[in-house]
Amino acid sequence: MIKHPHIRLSSVIMGLSSALDLVSSKLVHHHRQTTCIAGRIADSMGLSDEEKSHLGIAAALHDIGAIALNLEFELFQDGGQLNRHAEIGYLLLKKFPPFSEAARIIRHHHRLWNDGDGAYQEGEPVPLASHILHLADRVAVQIDGNACILSQCHRITEALGDDTGRWFPPKVVDAFREQASREAFWLDAFHADTSQFAIDSPTVPWNVELGLPTLQQLSELFRVIIDFRSPLTASHSRSVASIAEAIAKQVGFSGQSCSLMHIAGNLHDLGKLAIPVSILEKPGPLTNQEIFHIRSHPYLTYRVLNSIGELDEVCSWAALHHEALDGSGYPFRLHDVNIPLGARIVAIADVFAALTEDRSYRKGMNRENVLKIMHSMAKERKLDAFVFDLVVNHFDALNELRAIAANTGNQEFKELRKELSLLSAENIPGEKLAAAPQQQFRQEHFS
Ligand SMILES: [Fe+2]
Numbered sequence: 414m415i416k417h418p419h420i421r422l423s424s425v426i427m428g429l430s431s432a433l434d435l436v437s438s439k440l441v442h443h444h445r446q447t448t449c450i451a452g453r454i455a456d457s458m459g460l461s462d463e464e465k466s467h468l469g470i471a472a473a474l475h476d477i478g479a480i481a482l483n484l485e486f487e488l489f490q491d492g493g494q495l496n497r498h499a500e501i502g503y504l505l506l507k508k509f510p511p512f513s514e515a516a517r518i519i520r521h522h523h524r525l526w527n528d529g530d531g532a533y534q535e536g537e538p539v540p541l542a543s544h545i546l547h548l549a550d551r552v553a554v555q556i557d558g559n560a561c562i563l564s565q566c567h568r569i570t571e572a573l574g575d576d577t578g579r580w581f582p583p584k585v586v587d588a589f590r591e592q593a594s595r596e597a598f599w600l601d602a603f604h605a606d607t608s609q610f611a612i613d614s615p616t617v618p619w620n621v622e623l624g625l626p627t628l629q630q631l632s633e634l635f636r637v638i639i640d641f642r643s644p645l646t647a648s649h650s651r652s653v654a655s656i657a658e659a660i661a662k663q664v665g666f667s668g669q670s671c672s673l674m675h676i677a678g679n680l681h682d683l684g685k686l687a688i689p690v691s692i693l694e695k696p697g698p699l700t701n702q703e704i705f706h707i708r709s710h711p712y713l714t715y716r717v718l719n720s721i722g723e724l725d726e727v728c729s730w731a732a733l734h735h736e737a738l739d740g741s742g743y744p745f746r747l748h749d750v751n752i753p754l755g756a757r758i759v760a761i762a763d764v765f766a767a768l769t770e771d772r773s774y775r776k777g778m779n780r781e782n783v784l785k786i787m788h789s790m791a792k793e794r795k796l797d798a799f800v801f802d803l804v805v806n807h808f809d810a811l812n813e814l815r816a817i818a819a820n821t822g823n824q825e826f827k828e829l830r831k832e833l834s835l836l837s838a839e840n841i842p843g844e845k846l847a848a849a850p851q852q853q854f855r856q857e858h859f860s
């Protein structure tokens with residue numbers, strides 16, 4: 414019997430924030446450091462718990478738009494024009510009700526103050542929290558992770574320049590300077606300590622306890638980030654989630670466990686955020702270095718989900734999807750009984766989706782070829798034979814679910830791109846099928 418998870422929104426946000434920081438070596442701790450700094454400035458300015466709560470959510474996820482659409486080059490620039498990622502972040506987050514105010518803050522997080530003009534944008538008031546986030550972000554990007562932070566305070570403070578009225582509201586700069594006079598502020602920022610961000614009030618969004626439906630909604634948001642980094646994977650996690658949930662139902666999992674299975678499917682490739690898109694989209698066989706990269710992703714999924722706490726089932730089902738019963742899987746090289754049934758289901762759903770969907774190097778396979786490959790994997794004890802039998806018996810229904818997920822996912826991807834006027838033929842999933850060897854599947858799924 415699986416207990417109902419009692420998870421605070423803040424735990425999930427900070428876990429997902431760490432996941433965003435996996436994307437680039439330049440981003441190490443960036444979201445968490447920005448959150449810490451923004452929280453300190455908010456304290457100096459006397460923001461209410463409610464305001465600080467929205468600011469915390471916004472800071473922890475502020476560059477999510479850049480990560481979703483691979484605009485990472487924008488992150489370390491500034492000037493108020495290079496802010497497509499802020500608009501994308503707004504569009505992504507506003508769909509999730511507890512994030513609607515944070516979405517508004519993110520939308521304007523590169524807005525210049527311009528001696529007061531920055532209080533509005535196109536007639537709409539810009540939240541003060543956006544300006545706090547802007548300053549916190551600019552401070553965080555100046556931190557050099559390889560040097561002692563106390564040797565950097567002067568340089569970073571100087572980098573804000575004298576003409577701060579052009580960039581930030583003076584009261585935000587004053588609040589920052591008050592904090593910056595203390596070594597502990599810098600040390601907390603460097604170590605990305607967000608524990609100081611604790612907010613007492615139990616009713617603010619930061620402290621909201623998530624029910625299963627809200628948790629699932631949040632996992633859909635992250636599924637979009639995971640899948641949309643490449644048009645070639647635009648529906649993969651959605652497919653795995655649908656197939657894994659359907660198999661779990663056939664196995665007899667409870668309604669709650671089926672929902673957790675759906676969440677595990679959505680998040681199973683969370684660790685792929687750390688894999689460069691050039692590898693994900695590579696049409697030919699992977700080099701050894703690239704295979705090492707790929708092999709790290711379930712471990713990173715584990716690290717992030719494990720850090721959230723109270724998500725044990727989702728964490729093990731999602732993160733163990735490349736383990737094999739014969740012990741040849743990765744990254745933990747687990748055997749038989751140590752691989753839970755839930756993880757075996759996600760593993761089968763992952764292989765089923767990978768074989769049936771269009772990939773960069775081939776069209777989706779037909780029933781005969783899919784079952785032939787999966788049969789030999791089950792025979793070699795790479796996959797669970799009992800779960801595989803369910804796939805054989807329900808192949809058409811599962812493939813139908815996969816096709817629906819692919820259509821919906823690809824449609825969702827196109828709409829988001831269109832909303833941002835970024836749509837171009839080369840970005841449309843399924844229309845970029847390069848002719849190349851079919852080795853990538855084998856390299857990802859076999860040792
Ligand atoms: Fe940004």
Ligand SMILES: [Fe+2]
Pocket residue numbers: 443447475476488550
């Ligand atoms: Fe940033």
Ligand SMILES: [Fe+2]
Pocket residue numbers: 681682710711734735763
């Ligand atoms: Fe995977």
